[in-house]
Amino acid sequence: MKDPRFDKFILLSNGLVPFILLLWDARHHRLGTNPVEFALHATGMLALIFLTLTLTITPLRKFTGWNYLSHFRRMLGLFAFFYASLHFTIYFIFQQNKSVAAAMLDVLNRSFILFGMTALILMVPLAATSTNWSIRKLGAEPWKKIHKLVYWSAGAAGLHYLKFPKADTRLPLIFGGILVSLLGYRLLVKRFPNLHCRRPQPVTPIPSVSLSDAKH
Amino acid sequence: MLIKKPSEIAGSEITDPKVYLSRRRFIRLGILAASTAATGWVYEKLSHSAASTVTVATLDGVVRSSASGRASGFWTDEPQNSLQEITHYNNFYEFSSDKNEVADLVQGFSTRPWTVSVEGLVRRPKVFDIDELLKISPPEERVYRMRCVEGWSMVIPWDGFSLSKLLDRVEPYSAARFVQFQTLMDPGRLPNQHWHLLPWPYVEGLRMDEAMHPLTILATGIYGRELPVQDGAPVRLIVPWKYGFKGAKSLVSIKVTSVQPANTWSVAAPEEYGFYANVNPNVPHPRWSQAMEQRLPGLFKDRPTLMFNGYGEQVAGLYAGMDLKANF
Numbered sequence: 001m002k003d004p005r006f007d008k009f010i011l012l013s014n015g016l017v018p019f020i021l022l023l024w025d026a027r028h029h030r031l032g033t034n035p036v037e038f039a040l041h042a043t044g045m046l047a048l049i050f051l052t053l054t055l056t057i058t059p060l061r062k063f064t065g066w067n068y069l070s071h072f073r074r075m076l077g078l079f080a081f082f083y084a085s086l087h088f089t090i091y092f093i094f095q096q097n098k099s100v101a102a103a104m105l106d107v108l109n110r111s112f113i114l115f116g117m118t119a120l121i122l123m124v125p126l127a128a129t130s131t132n133w134s135i136r137k138l139g140a141e142p143w144k145k146i147h148k149l150v151y152w153s154a155g156a157a158g159l160h161y162l163k164f165p166k167a168d169t170r171l172p173l174i175f176g177g178i179l180v181s182l183l184g185y186r187l188l189v190k191r192f193p194n195l196h197c198r199r200p201q202p203v204t205p206i207p208s209v210s211l212s213d214a215k216h
Numbered sequence: 217m218l219i220k221k222p223s224e225i226a227g228s229e230i231t232d233p234k235v236y237l238s239r240r241r242f243i244r245l246g247i248l249a250a251s252t253a254a255t256g257w258v259y260e261k262l263s264h265s266a267a268s269t270v271t272v273a274t275l276d277g278v279v280r281s282s283a284s285g286r287a288s289g290f291w292t293d294e295p296q297n298s299l300q301e302i303t304h305y306n307n308f309y310e311f312s313s314d315k316n317e318v319a320d321l322v323q324g325f326s327t328r329p330w331t332v333s334v335e336g337l338v339r340r341p342k343v344f345d346i347d348e349l350l351k352i353s354p355p356e357e358r359v360y361r362m363r364c365v366e367g368w369s370m371v372i373p374w375d376g377f378s379l380s381k382l383l384d385r386v387e388p389y390s391a392a393r394f395v396q397f398q399t400l401m402d403p404g405r406l407p408n409q410h411w412h413l414l415p416w417p418y419v420e421g422l423r424m425d426e427a428m429h430p431l432t433i434l435a436t437g438i439y440g441r442e443l444p445v446q447d448g449a450p451v452r453l454i455v456p457w458k459y460g461f462k463g464a465k466s467l468v469s470i471k472v473t474s475v476q477p478a479n480t481w482s483v484a485a486p487e488e489y490g491f492y493a494n495v496n497p498n499v500p501h502p503r504w505s506q507a508m509e510q511r512l513p514g515l516f517k518d519r520p521t522l523m524f525n526g527y528g529e530q531v532a533g534l535y536a537g538m539d540l541k542a543n544f
Binding site: 025 | 247414485504510
């Protein structure tokens with residue numbers, strides 16, 4: 001028995017769990033010696049995880065034929081934006097002392113900050129046009145075009161994470177590998193459109209999300 | 217035989233829609249509770265390392281420092297970081313690159329038996345048993361600022377003695393100009409040495425005059441107790457006016473040389489880390505400015521970084537006439 005409304009509610013609740021636990025741990029001094037660094041790391045990882053999950057939906061849907069998955073893509077994307085914004089806010093308040101000038105200088109001088117900022121800024125139009133209203137207003141095709149920005153955002157986020165560590169890049173490389181395969185998959189599909197044996201019925205995935213969403 | 221016709225289902229046996237709906241609600245509540253609990257468990261598991269406590273023996277005969285040592289830089293009255301903070305936030309890449317995780321990973325690491333070879337351009341080279349080395353001089357309390365190249369700082373009450381006391385013992389030749397320090401190489405006990413994160417073993421170096429400076433110590437304890445493993449047991453280098461990475465941990469070799477020795481971070485990333493690594497607010501690290509620092513456990517990076525980490529009065533003379541931007 002499929003009930004997208006309930007399933008989305010479950011996703012919403014679960015996506016908020018790390019945020020609530022982060023606040024809870026902060027309040028109870030459970031974030032270690034450097035709580036700011038802990039929170040920065042946690043929110044950054046969460047943003048990256050949600051971004052990766054967002055990009056996994058379409059390939060997974062095509063491989064399994066399980067179109068139901070597309071109900072969750074928008075919320076996953078919004079969670080990525082939510083945690084990325086938190087990540088930036090913590091950086092801006094604690095590490096740049098709320099100084100716009102200091103943050104700008106940081107962006108200009110350090111490539112990994114520049115990549116992170118790019119990833120976040122590219123997410124803004126995606127989040128802003130995530131409503132059904134925007135899809136109707138913009139039309140499916142232009143909307144799809146705008147939302148291709150997610151690939152650039154993911155690329156920038158991957159580079160941000162890869163360039164941050166001083167020496168230990170094992171985890172960033174794993175994430176990078178996943179992101180590269182997810183992006184490479186899209187290029188492959190573009191090149192060989194008949195890649196899938198099980199072709200999901202609505203051929204254009206993105207408008208189908210919006211239409212099925214719009215019913216509720 | 218009498219066959220009873222099945223009676224019509226009594227109205228009372230039909231599930232009340234309310235019950236049916238409440239059962240559905242019950243199942244849904246169950247799904248909500250179980251899934252969020254699982255998510256919470258996974259999040260906590262991945263983001264936190266296991267809690268660990270530090271059990272180390274008390275050091276005997278520690279010479280207490282006090283305000284009298286202030287002029288020499290041996291003592292500061294700034295608030296000291298707690299043992300918990302000092303032992304649960306450690307850059308010890310041989311165990312982990314996650315500073316919060318090292319305390320848990322050092323469990324079971326034994327520092328006995330242990331030897332430190334003091335060799336090179338010296339008249340009396342010697343392989344010291346660690347317990348012999350610790351007896352070279354009674355441990356003195358040194359309350360130093362510790363500034364990490366990453367931008368955070370602490371105030372740590374070390375126990376130890378000036379490196380010069382050890383070097384005097386082995387009598388360096390006049391050709392001696394540098395000292396190289398080497399950390400233990402043992403992938404079986406230092407798990408990250410299986411990975412080429414950095415060129416192992418970890419090595420560091422000092423110029424002879426830096427090594428002989430009274431502020432430069434071999435630390436053997438913290439807070440009057442033996443040095444915990446995560447802080448570099450059984451013996452480590454501390455050079456308080458330099459970034460923390462100069463303080464090589466868990467030393468097995470101290471070698472006097474005539475040429476400038478390699479130091480690990482500057483081999484790994486020469487544009488980011490130099491040989492001198494003096495704390496300097498005017499020379500930014502390529503990844504961040506060094507103008508400000510975060511004094512833990514404070515949250516804000518709002519404290520101006522001090523030239524030579526505040527030890528300029530004692531050490532600035534070592535670098536007279538030197539371009540500290542070129543020799544970062």
